[in-house]
Amino acid sequence: MTDPNEPSERTVEAERTVCPFCGVGCTIEYAGNETTTGVEGPVNTRGEICPKGAAAFDVVTHDDRLTEPLVRHNGRFVTAPWEEALNRVAERLGRIRDDHGADAIQFFASSNCTNEENYVFQKIARVLGTNNVDNCARLCHSSTVAAMGERLGAGAMTNTLDDLSETDCLFVNGANPAEQHPVAFRSYLLPAIRDGASLIHVDPRANDTTEAADVHLPLEPGTDIEVANAIANVLLEEELVDDAFLAERVTGVDAFREHLASVDVEANARAAGVDPEAIREAARLFGEADRGAVITGMGTSQHRCGTDNVHALLNLALLTGNIGRRGTGVNPLRGQNNVQGASDVGALPGVLPGYEPVTDPDARARVADEWGVEPPAEPGLTEVTATHRFGEDVHGAVVFGENPAVTEPNATAVASAFDELDFCVVIDLFETETAAHADVVLPASSWAEKAGTVTNTDRRVMRMRPNATLPGNARRDLDILTAIGRRLTDVPEEFEYDGPEAVFEELTRVAPIYAGMSYDGIGDGYQRWPFPVDAEAGTDVLHTETFATGERTAPLSAVDPTPPADTLDTGELTLTTGRVLQHFNSGALTRRSDRLMAMRGEDVLQIHPDDADDRGIEDGDTVSVANERGEVTVTADVTTAVRRGVVFCTFHYAEPLVNTLAGDALDPVAEIPEYKHSAVRVEPVAPPVEAD
Ligand SMILES: Nc1nc2c(c(=O)[nH]1)N[C@H]1C(S)=C(S)[C@@H](COP(=O)(O)OP(=O)(O)OC[C@H]3O[C@@H](n4cnc5c(=O)[nH]c(N)nc54)[C@H](O)[C@@H]3O)O[C@H]1N2
Ligand SMILES: Nc1nc2c(c(=O)[nH]1)N[C@H]1C(S)=C(S)[C@@H](COP(=O)(O)OP(=O)(O)OC[C@H]3O[C@@H](n4cnc5c(=O)[nH]c(N)nc54)[C@H](O)[C@@H]3O)O[C@H]1N2
Ligand code: SF4
Ligand SMILES: [Mo]
Numbered sequence: 299m300t301d302p303n304e305p306s307e308r309t310v311e312a313e314r315t316v317c318p319f320c321g322v323g324c325t326i327e328y329a330g331n332e333t334t335t336g337v338e339g340p341v342n343t344r345g346e347i348c349p350k351g352a353a354a355f356d357v358v359t360h361d362d363r364l365t366e367p368l369v370r371h372n373g374r375f376v377t378a379p380w381e382e383a384l385n386r387v388a389e390r391l392g393r394i395r396d397d398h399g400a401d402a403i404q405f406f407a408s409s410n411c412t413n414e415e416n417y418v419f420q421k422i423a424r425v426l427g428t429n430n431v432d433n434c435a436r437l438c439h440s441s442t443v444a445a446m447g448e449r450l451g452a453g454a455m456t457n458t459l460d461d462l463s464e465t466d467c468l469f470v471n472g473a474n475p476a477e478q479h480p481v482a483f484r485s486y487l488l489p490a491i492r493d494g495a496s497l498i499h500v501d502p503r504a505n506d507t508t509e510a511a512d513v514h515l516p517l518e519p520g521t522d523i524e525v526a527n528a529i530a531n532v533l534l535e536e537e538l539v540d541d542a543f544l545a546e547r548v549t550g551v552d553a554f555r556e557h558l559a560s561v562d563v564e565a566n567a568r569a570a571g572v573d574p575e576a577i578r579e580a581a582r583l584f585g586e587a588d589r590g591a592v593i594t595g596m597g598t599s600q601h602r603c604g605t606d607n608v609h610a611l612l613n614l615a616l617l618t619g620n621i622g623r624r625g626t627g628v629n630p631l632r633g634q635n636n637v638q639g640a641s642d643v644g645a646l647p648g649v650l651p652g653y654e655p656v657t658d659p660d661a662r663a664r665v666a667d668e669w670g671v672e673p674p675a676e677p678g679l680t681e682v683t684a685t686h687r688f689g690e691d692v693h694g695a696v697v698f699g700e701n702p703a704v705t706e707p708n709a710t711a712v713a714s715a716f717d718e719l720d721f722c723v724v725i726d727l728f729e730t731e732t733a734a735h736a737d738v739v740l741p742a743s744s745w746a747e748k749a750g751t752v753t754n755t756d757r758r759v760m761r762m763r764p765n766a767t768l769p770g771n772a773r774r775d776l777d778i779l780t781a782i783g784r785r786l787t788d789v790p791e792e793f794e795y796d797g798p799e800a801v802f803e804e805l806t807r808v809a810p811i812y813a814g815m816s817y818d819g820i821g822d823g824y825q826r827w828p829f830p831v832d833a834e835a836g837t838d839v840l841h842t843e844t845f846a847t848g849e850r851t852a853p854l855s856a857v858d859p860t861p862p863a864d865t866l867d868t869g870e871l872t873l874t875t876g877r878v879l880q881h882f883n884s885g886a887l888t889r890r891s892d893r894l895m896a897m898r899g900e901d902v903l904q905i906h907p908d909d910a911d912d913r914g915i916e917d918g919d920t921v922s923v924a925n926e927r928g929e930v931t932v933t934a935d936v937t938t939a940v941r942r943g944v945v946f947c948t949f950h951y952a953e954p955l956v957n958t959l960a961g962d963a964l965d966p967v968a969e970i971p972e973y974k975h976s977a978v979r980v981e982p983v984a985p986p987v988e989a990d
Pocket of ligand 1: 320321438471472473474475477478479500501502503505517518519520521522594595596597598631632633634874875876877878879880881882883946974
């Protein structure tokens with residue numbers, strides 16, 4: 299916190315903006331006294347927020363904020379003037395490009411930052427001559443986007459939060475919206491449940507979402523395909539499918555039936571460790587519902603078979619005709635406040651702004667018309683693959699608002715890989731664990747110090763507005779990026795913008811899905827893509843008459859299970875990871891909030907009483923969790939919320955660094971890591987002391 303004895307030179311005022319945390323996109327503003335409050339916005343129509351939104355200001359005035367550029371001299375960081383720091387960035391990255399080509403540099407974009415910032419960021423990479431730009435969408439829903447893109451032609455939520463409140467059945471697979479998308483859960487999903495909608499929760503753990511569930515399938519991590527295929531089998535066997543929809547809108551039905559004939563519900567239930575009767579009950583609830591909606595999250599997507607997991611869920615929606623109507627669909631709840639937007643504006647290695655493939659010459663030519671430089675035609679590296687190649691063919695990195703040394707799998711190896719680079723610049727609010735391996739660190743702007751737009755989970759573009767001035771010599775992210783673009787590229791004039799609105803205008807010309815949007819049009823409300831809403835269909839729901847592929851039909855696609863990469867030796871347990879309400883991702887922001895830390899201040903390992911007993915572990919004991927990649931010590935929370943054989947931990951803390959335990963396996967299609975299944979040994983750190 300700021301020193302109360304020092305008069306603060308920072309002015310603070312209330313301006314409607316968007317919460318910096320999750321993809322729900324609640325509207326908040328400064329409320330005085332270093333706090334924020336929810337105000338009525340497009341999503342939180344009654345001004346409702348969760349504890350993170352309420353604590354958002356804590357980070358803005360935190361003492362740890364970077365206020366000067368840092369440049370490494372003889373191994374140590376020293377503060378430096380902006381000119382020197384920026385020149386060093388341009389000179390060193392320029393040298394890497396000259397020596398090895400632009401593809402030797404990796405650009406880590408920020409799903410925590412605005413559309414305008416990410417648009418400029420990917421433009422720097424592409425103008426420089428590389429498609430090596432990626433964002434955290436890689437780590438959350440890249441598999442979802444891949445499967446949905448292939449089958450339906452669009453990787454975003456098919457439906458809107460608003461219409462999901464009209465559903466009759468929620469099929470929530472590997473997501474915990476009660477904690478991770480709290481306002482969406484309380485204001486859109488719970489009302490549907492109170493109106494009689496059923497909830498099926500497919501999750502190895504019982505958590506806050508499970509409390510509202512009619513059926514809980516506590517599957518073994520990594521067995522989602524077994525469960526979804528068993529449900530598909532029951533749907534077909536018990537004639538719970540929508541024959542009219544299958545006839546009109548679906549192809550591959552016969553081949554799918556044939557494939558599913560070999561699926562045995564009992565055997566799949568056994569493999570997943572769930573009750574076959576519960577699978578049947580789930581199938582009946584979903585199949586008999588007039589409107590059934592699938593909601594999917596990280597438990598589905600973060601496996602080496604993440605793309606297939608989503609294919610298996612898409613089958614359930616297509617079989618039951620639950621696509622293209624209100625209250626239905628397949629709905630990935632997006633992660634950070636702008637992970638949807640960072641992807642929309644082209645911070646991905648395979649697509650240009652608006653998801654046009656880099657391999658499409660017409661799309662490249664359209665971009666070249668605007669930029670005067672044609673983007674390269676070869677898709678770039680995804681972010682985890684890139685870190686695996688640091689020091690080999692990748693020699694430089696620009697890390698913008700990401701903390702891969704904490705959040706990528708096998709994190710200790712990732713941190714060392716950063717030391718293999720010739721040059722790394724980090725643009726962040728704090729001296730992060732990744733910054734510790736950088737050569738230059740640039741002090742950036744928090745959510746409260748910038749203007750721009752972000753795109754929430756149901757594709758709504760909303761405006762952010764500054765509530766505070768910058769601390770010390772920190773600069774706005776957009777100013778930092780344009781300054782780098784002007785120094786580093788051969789087209790400095792392409793990085794002269796008169797503020798974020800001018801960037802947005804360019805974006806609407808380059809990205810077809812944003813065409814026609816404007817700051818004025820958005821105002822205090824929102825504009826949703828595809829824009830404008832199709833007047834004929836009269837709805838914001840996708841795929842109503844045709845799929846986004848342009849086709850009237852989408853295919854069923856049979857998938858078989860893939861075993862996780864880690865196999866369990868005797869005595870080992872399966873570690874799966876995830877989130878809690880009070881903390882956010884790497885914890886960079888939430889660990890620094892006293893009020894959030896007071897609510898939940900440490901990481902714990904959830905472990906089943908029988909597994910704890912076997913190891914002589916009691917509730918509250920310090921335990922070691924280890925495998926060949928690393929070890930962490932953490933407090934045991936002995937609970938029946940997790941199934942036997944499975945332990946659960948968050949990854950919100952740099953200490954313990956849980957991601958040291960996650961493996962390098964990637965989904966072959968989307969290159970998403972297998973965060974949700976690692977083999978670990980769990981032991982008490984010291985033998986329990988007998989109390990007399
Ligand atoms: N409070 C809070 N909210 C957040 C975030 C945060 O860090 N904290 N982060 C944001 C981001 S970036 C994202 S991507 C979203 C993610 O939101 P969610 O997808 O809800 O996040 P997770 O907790 O990672 O995973 C969801 C559930 O998957 C379960 N799971 C684990 N393994 C498996 C499995 O093999 N199969 C199935 N079916 N389930 C499994 C876990 O037990 C967990 O309850 O949340 C966003 N919102
Ligand atoms: N074990 C395990 N690991 C996981 C996951 C999991 O479920 N399990 N989930 C994965 C997922 S889904 C995700 S999205 C990733 C998240 O991974 P990251 O994106 O690396 O984590 P974050 O904490 O969201 O943010 C990173 C950085 O952004 C900075 N930042 C915030 N706002 C701003 C800003 O306005 N400007 C600038 N310049 N910087 C800013 C923060 O200070 C922080 O250092 O983690 C992944 N890692
Ligand atoms: S639900 Fe998400 S967007 Fe809304 S206040 Fe909480 S963290 Fe912020
Ligand atoms: Mo995420």
